[in-house]
Amino acid sequence: MASPTLAICTGPQSNLQGRIVPDTDDGYSSSNPLDSEDESLYTASVSSSIRAYREENGRTYSSFKEGSYLFPNDETENDRLDMQHAVFLRSLGGKLCLAPIPKDVQDVLDIGTGTGLWALDFADEYPSAQVTGTDLSPIQPSYVPPNLSFLVDDAEAEWRFRDKFDFIHGRMLTGSLGDWDNFYRQCYDNLKPGAYLEMQDTQLPLGCDDGTMPPTTALAQWSSNMIEACKKLNRPFHDIGSSHKAHMEAAGFVDVVEVEHKWPMNTWPKDEELKQLGAWTMVNMLQGLAAFSLAPSTRGLGWEREKLERFLVDVRKDVRDRKIHTYWLRSQQFSNKFTNSITRTPDDPRFFRHICSQPMNEL
Ligand SMILES: C[S@@+](CC[C@H](N)C(=O)[O-])C[C@H]1O[C@@H](n2cnc3c(N)ncnc32)[C@H](O)[C@@H]1O
Numbered sequence: 001m002a003s004p005t006l007a008i009c010t011g012p013q014s015n016l017q018g019r020i021v022p023d024t025d026d027g028y029s030s031s032n033p034l035d036s037e038d039e040s041l042y043t044a045s046v047s048s049s050i051r052a053y054r055e056e057n058g059r060t061y062s063s064f065k066e067g068s069y070l071f072p073n074d075e076t077e078n079d080r081l082d083m084q085h086a087v088f089l090r091s092l093g094g095k096l097c098l099a100p101i102p103k104d105v106q107d108v109l110d111i112g113t114g115t116g117l118w119a120l121d122f123a124d125e126y127p128s129a130q131v132t133g134t135d136l137s138p139i140q141p142s143y144v145p146p147n148l149s150f151l152v153d154d155a156e157a158e159w160r161f162r163d164k165f166d167f168i169h170g171r172m173l174t175g176s177l178g179d180w181d182n183f184y185r186q187c188y189d190n191l192k193p194g195a196y197l198e199m200q201d202t203q204l205p206l207g208c209d210d211g212t213m214p215p216t217t218a219l220a221q222w223s224s225n226m227i228e229a230c231k232k233l234n235r236p237f238h239d240i241g242s243s244h245k246a247h248m249e250a251a252g253f254v255d256v257v258e259v260e261h262k263w264p265m266n267t268w269p270k271d272e273e274l275k276q277l278g279a280w281t282m283v284n285m286l287q288g289l290a291a292f293s294l295a296p297s298t299r300g301l302g303w304e305r306e307k308l309e310r311f312l313v314d315v316r317k318d319v320r321d322r323k324i325h326t327y328w329l330r331s332q333q334f335s336n337k338f339t340n341s342i343t344r345t346p347d348d349p350r351f352f353r354h355i356c357s358q359p360m361n362e363l
Pocket of ligand 1 (some may be wrong): 069113116134137170171177
Protein backbone atom coordinates (compact mmCIF):
# COMPACT_ATOMS: atom_id res chain seq x y z
CA MET A 1 0.00 0.00 0.00
CA ALA A 2 1.31 3.41 -0.88
CA SER A 3 2.17 5.63 2.05
CA PRO A 4 0.87 9.18 1.89
CA THR A 5 3.62 11.63 1.16
CA LEU A 6 2.89 15.27 1.81
CA ALA A 7 5.35 17.00 -0.41
CA ILE A 8 3.35 20.18 -0.80
CA CYS A 9 1.18 22.09 1.61
CA THR A 10 0.42 25.71 2.20
CA GLY A 11 1.84 28.34 4.52
CA PRO A 12 5.35 29.55 5.16
CA GLN A 13 6.39 26.23 6.58
CA SER A 14 6.13 24.36 3.31
CA ASN A 15 8.04 25.65 0.40
CA LEU A 16 8.73 22.56 -1.65
CA GLN A 17 6.80 24.11 -4.49
CA GLY A 18 9.33 23.04 -7.08
CA ARG A 19 11.97 25.48 -8.12
CA ILE A 20 12.42 28.57 -6.00
CA VAL A 21 12.32 31.68 -8.18
CA PRO A 22 15.58 33.61 -7.82
CA ASP A 23 15.45 37.32 -7.14
CA THR A 24 17.06 38.98 -10.14
CA ASP A 25 17.18 42.38 -8.42
CA ASP A 26 20.91 42.84 -7.92
CA GLY A 27 20.30 46.01 -5.93
CA TYR A 28 18.92 44.07 -2.97
CA SER A 29 20.90 44.33 0.23
CA SER A 30 20.37 42.66 2.35
CA SER A 31 10.34 12.21 33.83
CA ASN A 32 10.96 9.24 32.16
CA PRO A 33 14.05 8.14 34.11
CA LEU A 34 16.44 5.64 32.73
CA ASP A 35 17.48 2.48 34.48
CA SER A 36 20.28 3.81 36.63
CA GLU A 37 21.98 0.41 36.64
CA ASP A 38 22.76 0.76 33.00
CA GLU A 39 26.35 1.55 32.14
CA SER A 40 25.46 3.49 29.04
CA LEU A 41 23.73 6.07 31.18
CA TYR A 42 25.43 8.91 32.95
CA THR A 43 23.82 11.90 34.48
CA ALA A 44 25.69 15.16 34.50
CA SER A 45 25.46 15.31 38.27
CA VAL A 46 27.20 11.98 38.89
CA SER A 47 29.94 12.03 36.32
CA SER A 48 32.25 15.02 36.35
CA SER A 49 34.36 13.43 33.61
CA ILE A 50 31.54 14.18 31.22
CA ARG A 51 32.18 17.86 31.75
CA ALA A 52 35.87 17.42 30.90
CA TYR A 53 35.49 18.25 27.25
CA ARG A 54 38.18 17.28 24.81
CA GLU A 55 39.96 20.03 22.85
CA GLU A 56 40.88 19.71 19.21
CA ASN A 57 41.81 22.44 16.74
CA GLY A 58 40.76 25.14 19.18
CA ARG A 59 37.26 23.70 19.67
CA THR A 60 35.84 21.45 22.40
CA TYR A 61 34.12 18.13 21.79
CA SER A 62 32.15 15.69 23.90
CA SER A 63 34.38 13.48 26.00
CA PHE A 64 31.59 10.96 26.54
CA LYS A 65 31.81 8.41 23.70
CA GLU A 66 34.81 10.42 22.58
CA GLY A 67 35.10 11.01 18.87
CA SER A 68 31.65 9.67 18.09
CA TYR A 69 30.04 13.09 17.50
CA LEU A 70 31.96 15.05 14.88
CA PHE A 71 30.86 18.55 15.80
CA PRO A 72 31.93 20.77 18.73
CA ASN A 73 29.96 21.37 21.91
CA ASP A 74 31.43 24.79 22.77
CA GLU A 75 29.71 28.12 23.25
CA THR A 76 30.05 29.18 19.62
CA GLU A 77 28.38 26.00 18.40
CA ASN A 78 25.75 26.08 21.14
CA ASP A 79 24.82 29.65 20.22
CA ARG A 80 24.45 28.48 16.64
CA LEU A 81 22.17 25.62 17.71
CA ASP A 82 19.99 28.13 19.56
CA MET A 83 19.79 30.31 16.47
CA GLN A 84 19.03 27.27 14.33
CA HIS A 85 16.11 26.49 16.62
CA ALA A 86 14.71 29.89 15.66
CA VAL A 87 15.19 29.06 11.97
CA PHE A 88 13.21 25.85 12.46
CA LEU A 89 10.40 27.70 14.20
CA ARG A 90 10.33 30.27 11.42
CA SER A 91 10.16 27.67 8.67
CA LEU A 92 7.42 25.75 10.50
CA GLY A 93 5.24 28.76 11.20
CA GLY A 94 6.14 28.62 14.92
CA LYS A 95 5.33 24.91 15.32
CA LEU A 96 7.58 22.57 17.23
CA CYS A 97 6.41 19.51 15.34
CA LEU A 98 3.95 18.41 12.68
CA ALA A 99 2.75 15.11 14.17
CA PRO A 100 -0.84 15.48 15.40
CA ILE A 101 -0.03 14.71 19.00
CA PRO A 102 -2.77 15.33 21.55
CA LYS A 103 -2.57 18.48 23.66
CA ASP A 104 -2.42 16.32 26.81
CA VAL A 105 0.49 14.20 25.59
CA GLN A 106 2.35 12.54 28.49
CA ASP A 107 5.81 10.98 28.14
CA VAL A 108 8.02 12.68 25.58
CA LEU A 109 11.63 11.95 24.58
CA ASP A 110 13.89 14.31 22.63
CA ILE A 111 16.92 12.37 21.41
CA GLY A 112 20.12 14.39 20.84
CA THR A 113 18.49 17.42 22.43
CA GLY A 114 21.58 19.66 22.07
CA THR A 115 21.11 22.87 24.06
CA GLY A 116 17.59 21.67 24.82
CA LEU A 117 15.60 24.61 23.42
CA TRP A 118 13.14 22.37 21.57
CA ALA A 119 12.55 20.36 24.77
CA LEU A 120 12.18 23.54 26.84
CA ASP A 121 9.64 25.02 24.44
CA PHE A 122 7.81 21.70 24.25
CA ALA A 123 7.59 21.36 28.04
CA ASP A 124 6.24 24.91 28.15
CA GLU A 125 3.67 24.41 25.41
CA TYR A 126 2.52 20.98 26.67
CA PRO A 127 2.35 21.30 30.48
CA SER A 128 0.85 17.80 30.81
CA ALA A 129 3.97 16.29 29.27
CA GLN A 130 6.94 14.88 31.14
CA VAL A 131 9.76 15.66 28.74
CA THR A 132 13.17 13.94 28.76
CA GLY A 133 15.98 15.30 26.62
CA THR A 134 19.07 13.14 26.11
CA ASP A 135 22.46 14.02 24.68
CA LEU A 136 26.13 13.03 24.78
CA SER A 137 26.99 16.49 26.14
CA PRO A 138 25.54 18.17 29.26
CA ILE A 139 25.15 21.50 27.46
CA GLN A 140 21.56 22.10 28.57
CA PRO A 141 20.45 24.73 31.09
CA SER A 142 20.36 23.72 34.77
CA TYR A 143 17.16 25.54 35.65
CA VAL A 144 14.29 23.90 33.84
CA PRO A 145 10.56 23.56 34.40
CA PRO A 146 9.50 20.63 36.64
CA ASN A 147 8.16 18.69 33.66
CA LEU A 148 11.54 18.61 31.91
CA SER A 149 14.73 16.70 32.64
CA PHE A 150 17.95 16.24 30.75
CA LEU A 151 20.11 13.14 30.76
CA VAL A 152 23.49 12.38 29.30
CA ASP A 153 22.96 9.21 27.33
CA ASP A 154 24.20 7.57 24.16
CA ALA A 155 21.41 6.99 21.65
CA GLU A 156 23.57 4.35 19.96
CA ALA A 157 23.71 2.18 23.08
CA GLU A 158 20.81 -0.08 24.00
CA TRP A 159 18.04 2.12 25.43
CA ARG A 160 17.06 1.36 29.02
CA PHE A 161 14.04 3.56 29.61
CA ARG A 162 11.73 2.17 32.25
CA ASP A 163 8.56 3.37 30.55
CA LYS A 164 7.57 3.74 26.95
CA PHE A 165 6.88 7.11 25.36
CA ASP A 166 3.91 8.86 23.77
CA PHE A 167 6.12 10.93 21.50
CA ILE A 168 9.75 10.58 20.43
CA HIS A 169 11.40 13.45 18.58
CA GLY A 170 14.80 13.80 16.93
CA ARG A 171 16.07 16.89 15.14
CA MET A 172 19.25 17.45 13.14
CA LEU A 173 20.75 14.09 13.99
CA THR A 174 22.25 13.56 10.54
CA GLY A 175 25.98 13.06 11.00
CA SER A 176 25.40 11.92 14.60
CA LEU A 177 24.55 8.25 14.18
CA GLY A 178 26.13 5.40 12.27
CA ASP A 179 23.36 2.80 12.39
CA TRP A 180 19.98 4.29 11.56
CA ASP A 181 18.18 0.94 11.42
CA ASN A 182 19.19 0.31 15.02
CA PHE A 183 18.02 3.82 15.98
CA TYR A 184 14.58 3.32 14.45
CA ARG A 185 14.23 -0.14 15.95
CA GLN A 186 14.83 1.39 19.38
CA CYS A 187 12.36 4.21 18.69
CA TYR A 188 9.73 1.67 17.70
CA ASP A 189 10.36 -0.52 20.73
CA ASN A 190 10.21 2.46 23.10
CA LEU A 191 6.90 3.90 21.87
CA LYS A 192 3.52 3.03 23.30
CA PRO A 193 0.95 1.75 20.79
CA GLY A 194 -0.50 4.71 18.91
CA ALA A 195 2.39 6.97 19.94
CA TYR A 196 4.27 9.16 17.49
CA LEU A 197 7.81 9.45 16.23
CA GLU A 198 8.91 12.61 14.42
CA MET A 199 12.23 13.39 12.77
CA GLN A 200 13.38 16.74 11.44
CA ASP A 201 16.58 16.70 9.49
CA THR A 202 18.70 17.92 6.67
CA GLN A 203 21.23 16.34 4.37
CA LEU A 204 23.95 16.73 1.80
CA PRO A 205 24.53 17.20 -1.10
CA LEU A 206 23.30 20.76 -1.15
CA GLY A 207 20.42 21.27 -3.57
CA CYS A 208 20.52 23.45 -6.67
CA ASP A 209 17.85 23.31 -9.39
CA ASP A 210 19.25 25.60 -12.04
CA GLY A 211 22.91 24.73 -12.52
CA THR A 212 24.22 27.83 -10.74
CA MET A 213 26.40 25.70 -8.41
CA PRO A 214 28.68 23.80 -10.83
CA PRO A 215 31.02 21.17 -9.33
CA THR A 216 33.93 23.61 -9.71
CA THR A 217 32.54 25.97 -7.04
CA ALA A 218 34.09 25.77 -3.58
CA LEU A 219 30.61 25.26 -2.11
CA ALA A 220 29.91 22.19 -4.28
CA GLN A 221 33.36 20.82 -3.41
CA TRP A 222 32.70 21.44 0.28
CA SER A 223 29.45 19.49 0.00
CA SER A 224 31.23 16.53 -1.68
CA ASN A 225 34.15 16.64 0.77
CA MET A 226 31.80 16.52 3.74
CA ILE A 227 29.93 13.55 2.27
CA GLU A 228 33.18 11.68 1.68
CA ALA A 229 34.67 12.50 5.10
CA CYS A 230 31.53 11.69 7.10
CA LYS A 231 31.14 8.41 5.24
CA LYS A 232 34.74 7.46 6.12
CA LEU A 233 34.02 8.30 9.75
CA ASN A 234 30.81 6.20 9.71
CA ARG A 235 28.60 9.23 10.30
CA PRO A 236 26.88 9.38 6.89
CA PHE A 237 25.39 12.64 5.64
CA HIS A 238 24.54 11.64 2.08
CA ASP A 239 20.76 11.79 1.48
CA ILE A 240 20.14 10.88 5.13
CA GLY A 241 17.15 13.20 5.57
CA SER A 242 15.35 11.64 2.63
CA SER A 243 16.22 8.11 3.75
CA HIS A 244 14.47 8.46 7.14
CA LYS A 245 11.12 7.39 5.73
CA ALA A 246 12.51 4.10 4.38
CA HIS A 247 14.34 3.40 7.65
CA MET A 248 11.15 4.10 9.61
CA GLU A 249 9.18 1.74 7.39
CA ALA A 250 11.85 -0.95 7.79
CA ALA A 251 11.43 -0.64 11.57
CA GLY A 252 7.67 -1.22 11.30
CA PHE A 253 6.24 2.30 11.07
CA VAL A 254 3.49 2.61 8.48
CA ASP A 255 2.01 5.52 6.57
CA VAL A 256 4.95 7.72 7.28
CA VAL A 257 4.07 11.30 6.42
CA GLU A 258 6.93 13.22 4.86
CA VAL A 259 7.18 16.96 4.36
CA GLU A 260 10.12 18.58 2.62
CA HIS A 261 11.26 22.19 2.73
CA LYS A 262 14.03 24.09 1.06
CA TRP A 263 16.18 26.42 3.13
CA PRO A 264 17.79 28.82 0.62
CA MET A 265 21.50 29.36 1.33
CA ASN A 266 21.19 33.16 1.22
CA THR A 267 18.84 35.90 0.08
CA TRP A 268 18.76 34.72 -3.55
CA PRO A 269 15.01 33.89 -3.77
CA LYS A 270 12.52 36.47 -5.01
CA ASP A 271 9.85 35.45 -2.51
CA GLU A 272 10.13 37.68 0.59
CA GLU A 273 9.55 34.90 3.13
CA LEU A 274 12.15 32.67 1.47
CA LYS A 275 14.52 35.63 1.23
CA GLN A 276 14.23 36.12 4.99
CA LEU A 277 14.64 32.40 5.63
CA GLY A 278 17.70 32.52 3.38
CA ALA A 279 19.18 35.39 5.39
CA TRP A 280 18.85 33.35 8.60
CA THR A 281 20.20 30.22 6.90
CA MET A 282 23.22 32.15 5.63
CA VAL A 283 24.07 33.40 9.13
CA ASN A 284 23.59 29.87 10.49
CA MET A 285 25.87 28.42 7.79
CA LEU A 286 28.59 31.06 8.15
CA GLN A 287 28.62 30.65 11.92
CA GLY A 288 28.67 26.85 11.71
CA LEU A 289 30.94 26.28 8.73
CA ALA A 290 34.19 25.80 10.65
CA ALA A 291 32.42 23.66 13.26
CA PHE A 292 30.92 21.39 10.59
CA SER A 293 34.15 21.10 8.65
CA LEU A 294 36.98 20.76 11.18
CA ALA A 295 36.74 17.18 12.43
CA PRO A 296 35.50 15.68 9.14
CA SER A 297 38.31 17.37 7.15
CA THR A 298 41.15 16.75 9.59
CA ARG A 299 40.12 13.33 10.89
CA GLY A 300 38.34 12.04 7.77
CA LEU A 301 40.32 13.57 4.90
CA GLY A 302 43.65 14.08 6.67
CA TRP A 303 43.74 17.81 5.90
CA GLU A 304 45.79 20.25 7.92
CA ARG A 305 43.76 22.89 9.70
CA GLU A 306 45.51 25.66 7.69
CA LYS A 307 44.52 24.04 4.38
CA LEU A 308 40.93 23.87 5.57
CA GLU A 309 40.90 27.52 6.71
CA ARG A 310 42.16 28.63 3.27
CA PHE A 311 39.50 26.54 1.55
CA LEU A 312 36.73 27.88 3.78
CA VAL A 313 37.52 31.46 2.67
CA ASP A 314 36.25 30.51 -0.80
CA VAL A 315 33.34 28.49 0.59
CA ARG A 316 32.19 31.51 2.60
CA LYS A 317 32.27 33.65 -0.54
CA ASP A 318 30.02 31.12 -2.29
CA VAL A 319 27.67 30.96 0.69
CA ARG A 320 27.15 34.73 0.33
CA ASP A 321 26.97 34.69 -3.48
CA ARG A 322 23.39 35.40 -4.56
CA LYS A 323 24.12 34.14 -8.07
CA ILE A 324 24.53 30.63 -6.65
CA HIS A 325 20.98 29.37 -6.10
CA THR A 326 21.58 26.61 -3.63
CA TYR A 327 19.59 25.34 -0.66
CA TRP A 328 19.55 22.79 2.14
CA LEU A 329 16.86 20.19 1.63
CA ARG A 330 15.16 19.78 4.97
CA SER A 331 12.78 16.95 5.54
CA GLN A 332 10.41 15.99 8.27
CA GLN A 333 8.79 12.60 8.81
CA PHE A 334 6.25 11.42 11.30
CA SER A 335 4.31 8.25 11.94
CA ASN A 336 2.53 6.57 14.77
CA LYS A 337 2.90 3.05 16.02
CA PHE A 338 -0.23 1.04 15.46
CA THR A 339 -1.29 -1.73 17.78
CA ASN A 340 -1.37 -5.23 16.39
CA SER A 341 -5.00 -5.40 17.43
CA ILE A 342 -6.00 -2.87 14.79
CA THR A 343 -6.70 -4.50 11.46
CA ARG A 344 -5.67 -1.94 8.94
CA THR A 345 -6.89 -1.61 5.41
CA PRO A 346 -6.15 1.27 3.06
CA ASP A 347 -9.61 2.74 3.48
CA ASP A 348 -9.99 2.04 7.18
CA PRO A 349 -11.00 5.42 8.63
CA ARG A 350 -9.06 4.69 11.82
CA PHE A 351 -5.96 4.36 9.73
CA PHE A 352 -5.79 8.02 8.87
CA ARG A 353 -7.78 9.32 11.78
CA HIS A 354 -5.13 11.74 12.94
CA ILE A 355 -3.45 12.51 9.69
CA CYS A 356 -5.75 12.83 6.75
CA SER A 357 -8.77 14.16 8.58
CA GLN A 358 -6.91 17.43 8.93
CA PRO A 359 -6.51 19.99 6.19
CA MET A 360 -2.91 20.01 5.02
CA ASN A 361 -2.30 23.54 6.17
CA GLU A 362 -3.21 22.52 9.70
CA LEU A 363 -0.60 19.78 9.86
C1 LIG B 1 23.15 19.09 15.46
S1 LIG B 1 22.86 18.85 17.16
C2 LIG B 1 21.08 19.02 17.23
C3 LIG B 1 20.58 19.35 18.59
C4 LIG B 1 19.08 19.50 18.73
N1 LIG B 1 18.37 18.30 18.39
C5 LIG B 1 18.58 20.66 17.92
O1 LIG B 1 17.89 20.44 16.93
O2 LIG B 1 18.91 21.79 18.30
C6 LIG B 1 23.05 17.11 17.38
C7 LIG B 1 23.09 16.73 18.84
O3 LIG B 1 23.08 15.30 18.91
C8 LIG B 1 23.93 14.92 19.96
N2 LIG B 1 24.38 13.52 19.73
C9 LIG B 1 25.23 13.09 18.79
N3 LIG B 1 25.39 11.76 18.88
C10 LIG B 1 24.62 11.35 19.91
C11 LIG B 1 24.39 10.10 20.52
N4 LIG B 1 25.00 8.99 20.08
N5 LIG B 1 23.56 10.03 21.56
C12 LIG B 1 22.95 11.16 22.04
N6 LIG B 1 23.13 12.38 21.50
C13 LIG B 1 23.97 12.47 20.46
C14 LIG B 1 25.07 15.90 19.91
O4 LIG B 1 25.79 15.97 21.12
C15 LIG B 1 24.33 17.19 19.56
O5 LIG B 1 23.99 17.92 20.70
